Amino acid sequence: MARSTLAMILFLLIFLLVYGGLHLYMFLKAKAAFAFDTKISIYVALFLLLMVFAPILIRQLERPGLEYVARVFAYIGYTWMGILVLFFSISIVIDLCRLLVYLAGLITQKNFSILTSITPYHFLIPFLLSIFITTYGYFEARDIRIERVTIKTSKLPKEISRLKIIQISDIHLGVIVGEDRLKTILDIVKEENPDLLVSTGDLVDGEMCNVTGAVRLLREIDPPYGKFAVTGNHEFYAGLDRALAFTEEAGFTILRAEGITVEGFLNIAGVDDPQGKSYGLFTDISEKELLSKLPQENFTLLLKHRPVVDEGALSLFDLQLSGHAHKGQIFPFGLITKAIYPTDDGCLKLENGTYLCVSRGAGTWGPPIRFLAPPDVMVIELAHRNGQ
Numbered sequence: 272m273a274r275s276t277l278a279m280i281l282f283l284l285i286f287l288l289v290y291g292g293l294h295l296y297m298f299l300k301a302k303a304a305f306a307f308d309t310k311i312s313i314y315v316a317l318f319l320l321l322m323v324f325a326p327i328l329i330r331q332l333e334r335p336g337l338e339y340v341a342r343v344f345a346y347i348g349y350t351w352m353g354i355l356v357l358f359f360s361i362s363i364v365i366d367l368c369r370l371l372v373y374l375a376g377l378i379t380q381k382n383f384s385i386l387t388s389i390t391p392y393h394f395l396i397p398f399l400l401s402i403f404i405t406t407y408g409y410f411e412a413r414d415i416r417i418e419r420v421t422i423k424t425s426k427l428p429k430e431i432s433r434l435k436i437i438q439i440s441d442i443h444l445g446v447i448v449g450e451d452r453l454k455t456i457l458d459i460v461k462e463e464n465p466d467l468l469v470s471t472g473d474l475v476d477g478e479m480c481n482v483t484g485a486v487r488l489l490r491e492i493d494p495p496y497g498k499f500a501v502t503g504n505h506e507f508y509a510g511l512d513r514a515l516a517f518t519e520e521a522g523f524t525i526l527r528a529e530g531i532t533v534e535g536f537l538n539i540a541g542v543d544d545p546q547g548k549s550y551g552l553f554t555d556i557s558e559k560e561l562l563s564k565l566p567q568e569n570f571t572l573l574l575k576h577r578p579v580v581d582e583g584a585l586s587l588f589d590l591q592l593s594g595h596a597h598k599g600q601i602f603p604f605g606l607i608t609k610a611i612y613p614t615d616d617g618c619l620k621l622e623n624g625t626y627l628c629v630s631r632g633a634g635t636w637g638p639p640i641r642f643l644a645p646p647d648v649m650v651i652e653l654a655h656r657n658g659q
Contacts, residue, residue, distance in 0.1 A: 278549035287323065290352075293359050294319040300362060304394035322351050326637075333446060333477045345446040346639065350405060353601060353638030357401035360603055365397060408601065408640030415456060415633055416647045417463075420618050422590060422626055423656040426570035428536050434496075436572070437465035438649040440594030441632025443505065445477030448634040450484045456633045457488055459648050467496040467533075470523060471594045472503020472544055472576030475514045476636065482517050489521035496533050498523045503576040503595065504546035505636070511552050526574060528554040530565045538565040540588070541574040544595075562587035570653065578612045578629040580621060590651070591627045598631045598644035605644055616644075 298319055302312060325348030332341035376382065427434060437460050442448060460468065492498065500523035506514035518525055526541025533539060540561055547553035558573070558581040565571055571588040578593035596615035599605030608615040618628040630649045635641060 283327070286326075290326075291323050293355055294323050296362075297355060297358060300394050303389045304391045322348060322355075325349075325351070329446065330477070338446065342446045342449075349447065349638045350409075350640070353405045353408065353640045354398075354401045356601060356604075356638070357404050357642075358397050361397035361400050362393075365393060369393075404642055405638070405640055408638075408642040411645050412635050412639055412641040413452070413455075414645050415459065416645050417459060418617065418630070418647045418649045420628055420649065420651045421654055422618075422651060423654050424570055424589060425656045426536065426568070426589065427653060427655055429655075431536075432655060434467070434537070434653040435463065435465045436467045436469065436592075436651040436653065437463055437494075438469050438471060438592050438594075438628070438630050438651065439474075439633055440471040440576075440592075440630040440649075441473040441503070441597060441636070442470075442634040443473055443476035443632075443636050444482075444485055444634070445475065445509075447639045448476070450488065452634065453485055453488055456648060457492060460492055463648075463650055465494050465650075467537075467539075468492055468494050468498045469539075469572075469574055469592060470498075470500035470518070471574050471592050471630065472501055473505040473594065473632070473634075473636070474500065474503070475509050475517055476505045476634075477509055482520075486517065486520050489523075493522070496537065499539050499541065499574060500525050501541035501574045501576055502527065502544050502547065504544045507544070507546045507550050507552060511547070511550070528556040528561055530561055532566060532569060536569050538562075538569045538571040539574065540565065540571065544576040557581075558584035559587060578614060578627060580613060580627055585621060585625060586623050589625055591625070592630070592649070592651070593627065594630045594632050596629060596631075597636065597641075600632075600635065600641055600644050601638065602643040 530540035573588040573591040596608040
């Protein structure tokens with residue numbers, strides 16, 4: 272069996288186990304709160320079972336002729352995913368509070384059963400809150416911010432006072448994030464008029480059946496120093512050949528463990544996302560080896576989907592641009608991404624005056640919502656260290 276097939280089977284098994292567990296938790300909470308009879312329990316269980324398999328069914332519907340059905344089912348299935356994860360997060364907090372009250376009752380020998388007993392409110396409060404947050408998050412996901420960063424360097428030629436780089440990341444073009452959202456993103460890019468445009472992965476998501484309009488919109492952007500892209504994990508999920516073909520047709524130069532020098536003063540290097548290892552498609556080269564081949568007197572820009580810094584290559588680049596984390600996309604998952612990565616949002620100054628800048632991404636994965644993690648387009652300006 273091919274390595275990619277084994278990787279996909281393992282991913283699906285883990286996903287179904289975790290996602291199914293969340294649905295089971297909700298079912299047990301609802302049954303305890305409302306004391307369903309057998310008939311209603313069956314109806315609720317069947318709905319939840321359908322939602323467990325909804326992401327898999329959506330992928331099966333992503334084919335020519337079924338785009339509309341896939342889009343409708345995706346909005347239902349993925350919006351439910353958002354409601355579910357928010358319900359779980361809120362409900363767990365309530366459960367912990369109930370546990371603390373119960374323990375306090377044991378210690379003080381007092382009866383707090385009125386606070387610890389399960390009532391319909393223990394289900395309705397987190398459920399209604401999750402619906403409210405999901406509704407708010409739907410609109411937050413469309414409020415694309417511009418994050419501006421200025422980095423001073425002595426490696427720009429004297430005749431160039433400033434160099435504007437725009438980073439787009441994690442757009443996740445597919446059945447939910449389509450041409451309308453892409454146009455909104457690219458209108459921002461056009462207005463900023465960049466010298467260089469980079470995509471730091473997860474440009475696509477899903478089968479991408481009809482890409483003509485998206486290709487046309489992306490090809491309209493033609494910065495003087497070019498457009499460059501690297502793979503994200505979703506390029507491999509979507510099918511690497513299709514993803515690369517789309518990205519190249521859209522006018523990007525894809526850097527897969529490659530580095531080039533632009534206009535004699537700017538090095539741009541890019542590496543594959545490590546997800547490719549699971550599919551046997553990873554272009555493997557150490558970042559130190561890759562970057563050491565480039566002229567060290569030049570400003571070196573490293574494109575890397577995940578915001579992880581290779582300590583061995585730290586002195587060989589000036590700026591690493593990454594995405595992937597979405598700042599968790601839905602709070603409180605931002606607490607997890609913040610714990611995993613050096614930073615999951617904005618710019619962090621590293622050793623030797625180098626920088627790691629991380630975009631929250633311009634699109635959404637899964638639930639078409641964001642909560643306390645608004646989407647962004649990053650505008651990075653390189654300026655002379657002694658310039659104004």
